[in-house]
Amino acid sequence: MGHWQAIEEGTVENLPLHELGLLRGTVEGHDTRYFGSLLALDRHADLLLRIGLVTPIPAGTQRNDDCQFYEATAAGREFYGAHLSGLDERANGRANAWGDHPQLVAAARALGRLLDAVERAADSAAVPNAVNCPAGASG
Numbered sequence: 001m002g003h004w005q006a007i008e009e010g011t012v013e014n015l016p017l018h019e020l021g022l023l024r025g026t027v028e029g030h031d032t033r034y035f036g037s038l039l040a041l042d043r044h045a046d047l048l049l050r051i052g053l054v055t056p057i058p059a060g061t062q063r064n065d066d067c068q069f070y071e072a073t074a075a076g077r078e079f080y081g082a083h084l085s086g087l088d089e090r091a092n093g094r095a096n097a098w099g100d101h102p103q104l105v106a107a108a109r110a111l112g113r114l115l116d117a118v119e120r121a122a123d124s125a126a127v128p129n130a131v132n133c134p135a136g137a138s139g
Contacts, residue, residue, distance in 0.1 A: 015108045018044040020084065021095025026054050026072040027080040029065035034095040045070055047111075051118045053079055079114070083107035 021034030022044050032038060048054040053076035057069060072080065084107055091098045098104055 015098075015100070015104060016047065016111060017095040017098050017104065019047050019111065020104060020107055021098070022070065023048055023053055023072065023076055023080060024084050024087075024095075026067055026070050027077055027084070029067060031067040031070045033066075034093070036094045036096075041069060047115065048076070051111075051114050052076075053114075079107075079110070083110050 018035070018040070022031060022041070025031045025033040025035075032041065035041065045054060045056075048070070049056070052073055054070040055073055057063070057067060057071050083103070087101070087103055090101050091104060
């Protein structure tokens, strides 16, 4: 069962806390603040990269914050403002310890809807449009 299916079915053990923690950290200026280990950072970043909420920081980039690997995009900052700002003390420390915080459950659902929308758009772009196919081509 994936994150989004579990969330829609009302279970919280599969909340994408690491993904939300990475996004929160990038907006707050320290991308790895909510991680205890960097071993799977790229795996957790994959979802956020696919839906355009974070982008990699090019090697050697001089920064005025503590982000080392990823930075939030404008869409990521907007998502943070709408869903992650104002988290209380239950969402401090490592992301995997945040638990079933109601604001995080709502943010995870919003992240799931965003992922679904991006994937639907990508799927429809990948399907050839018969109107635009050259004569004799099949699509």
